[in-house]
Amino acid sequence: MDDFALAAFREREARQILKRRAFYLHLAIFVAVQVMIFVIWALAGGGFPWFLFPLMGWGIGIVAHGATAFLMSHPDDIVLEREQRRAAKP
Amino acid sequence: MTRLFGRGELKRALLHVAADLGPTNGYAIMHGLAERVGGSWQPSPGAIYPALLALEDGGLLAGHEHDGARRYELTPAGRAAVAADPGVLDAAAGRALRTPGPPMTVGALLDGLIDAAPNRDHILRPAQVDRIESLYQPLLAELQDMTAQEAP
Numbered sequence: 341m342d343d344f345a346l347a348a349f350r351e352r353e354a355r356q357i358l359k360r361r362a363f364y365l366h367l368a369i370f371v372a373v374q375v376m377i378f379v380i381w382a383l384a385g386g387g388f389p390w391f392l393f394p395l396m397g398w399g400i401g402i403v404a405h406g407a408t409a410f411l412m413s414h415p416d417d418i419v420l421e422r423e424q425r426r427a428a429k430p
Numbered sequence: 431m432t433r434l435f436g437r438g439e440l441k442r443a444l445l446h447v448a449a450d451l452g453p454t455n456g457y458a459i460m461h462g463l464a465e466r467v468g469g470s471w472q473p474s475p476g477a478i479y480p481a482l483l484a485l486e487d488g489g490l491l492a493g494h495e496h497d498g499a500r501r502y503e504l505t506p507a508g509r510a511a512v513a514a515d516p517g518v519l520d521a522a523a524g525r526a527l528r529t530p531g532p533p534m535t536v537g538a539l540l541d542g543l544i545d546a547a548p549n550r551d552h553i554l555r556p557a558q559v560d561r562i563e564s565l566y567q568p569l570l571a572e573l574q575d576m577t578a579q580e581a582p
Binding site for chain 1: 495
């Protein structure tokens, strides 16, 4: 693998790290807000569990973001991954 | 990086550059593309290398190891594709001209002057220092005027 290929792989790594960090930031905000909503619900005397609605609605968004950060690849990355597997073959 | 190329267009443009340059490595093709497109557009290996791999997989480019670097060369199918698809580079260059680049600052402009200065360690004689200073004094005065006028 030449320098140009290595530069491409480094760029891909940086892109992946950035994507994952963005997801973790989103997750942290999600957890903080959901805890706050739960506390408000509990302090308001409990009752009908309305805190589940934002939890589930936003939860769909969090799962989708997690899927794009960890499971889905940019088409360029799919080509690079295939090249990496090829290069790793003895 | 702004999206300058539509779907598949980057690969078509790379084929044209490879046709112009002859057998050469990825860096040369990338720089060749940047030169031909011009404007503020800057390609990166992360976008160009997968496109070259895809062209290789598609049989339009052939890659060979040469002195530790991979060299790319058009195949007959690649040459036919280039001949059948003129104007792709001109279209991208036209779009690049219409895409505004980052704003130029006084610092960036002066950095360009410093970068262009030949032989920085060369010792100047006092008369040469006076001469150079007399040349850049009007430039400094002009810059001060400009920034003073436009200050909020």
